[in-house]
Amino acid sequence: MFQRNKILSLNRSLSRLYSSKADTLQRTSLYDLHLKNGAKMASFAGWSMPLFYKDMSALDSHIHTRKHCSLFDVSHMLQFKISGPDRIKFIENLIVSDVKELPTGSGTLSLFLNKNGGIEDDLIVTNHADFLYVVSNAGCAEKDWNHVTSSLKSFTEAGGNAKVEKIVDCSLVAIQGPESSKILQSLTKTDLSKMSFMSSQFMDLNGVSAHVARSGYTGEDGFEVSINSEKVNDFVSNLLKNDNVKLAGLAPRDSLRIEAGLCLYGHDIDQTTTPLEAGLTWTIGKRRKQEGGFIGSDIVLEQIASKGGSRRRVGFVVQGAPAREGALIFNSDGTEQIGIITSGVPSPSLGTNIAMGYVNKGLNKKGTQVKIKVRNRMQDAEIVKMPFIQSNYYKP
């Protein structure tokens, strides 16, 4: 039964891991801790990362995150800082957000675009008093870094004053779930009840200074803690002393983010999808929509004005077997292909199959009945609003 599936690739990556070529995969500072806790490791974007842990299945871990609190090692992601007096001018040429108007200590989801308006990566940018903090995808780390540093070179040559610095000495741990705040509060004197979702600040966590952002990728309240890699094992071990805190891997992270309607780069968005098609025009700041001035802005702003592009990203509830990436979407009588699924999972929270994908523009209305082909069987599905579950983001 495993001739054409992901488990086989899991087995392959496991054997790769333990073979002499193991050193080709990068390891986070928590690698030994993962193994000690019975993690099933898999290769992801050149890293050896935990998929799930022995005492909890992906399903258990998903439910646990929605009810209590899970820790995800996301140290594989790219973290960097941009400083210098012209830092905002520099970053605003590369991304779609209004960084100038971002209040100090606030962050937002943003996009790197290419000249054609396609999405090169998504990222979180946070505005601090004297620098910008950026987190982007591990799978795009090299591409993003080359893009940022080569753009900086031209920017500097043209007289701009900005500096970029990769953060290499800090690990990144996501604490996610409704109990996250209570649990993290036990380690700090900083009043977390005053921190709203998408805000960030430095704080002391059990004697260690860390950058704490109230954000995440699960639809739940939570924090992403950037902490010195020499201290991260103590930090995580300390949190794990609480019985309601469990380690969680990439498998539940994926089902959690799909329920929350969040895109995974390389799957739901890529170089060929535009912000309008992906339903991400909200990331483009109001002022940016008027002024443009970012890579790809001409095409993207024209597309928004003319309601152009060929397709739209939508959510589905699917009857029968789960529809996963690559499944074809047809019109309701099954005669014409109208799109393709980019992510799908049996939803642990809802007990139904959910998916997201692209359909031709004009066919993307909520309530539209479609067919989705799974293993040569046409299955009924309906276009629904995302997120699939109500988000639980904190506001004071």
Add this chain to the structure above:
Amino acid sequence: MSFRIISKGFFSKRMFSVLPTRFYATKKYTASHEWIEVENGVGTVGITDHAQSALGDVVYVETPEPGTEIEIEGQVGAVESVKAASDLYSPVSGEIIEANALLATKPKLINQSPEKDGWLFKIKLSDETELDQLLDEAKYNELVGEESE
């Protein structure tokens, strides 16, 4: 629940009469992690304990329609967990005569009892010599040991 009690009685009665000779001898495995147990020309097929544990919580099972003629290694359905969909292949050629109807409402039977109550389908073998190509328990365990290393 009532089904379970019936099936338990059914099973133990057979174990008594058949166990010493053919019962063990006819359980075979595939490299793609199906098992087949053959008695009187009819094979019961499921996925192995190793397979269910690698898959995690099964949430959906697609079984073949009775009456379907299937070739050896032909696709006969799928088992899906939160993290993956796995196609299911028939270890032998023949005609599907029954599918485990309980799995439609209780897919977790595959996790709870993969090699007994969580069987997937029964097939009337068209060529019993195909069984000779399949793995015996020792060979299968060897394969599983290699994979998890």
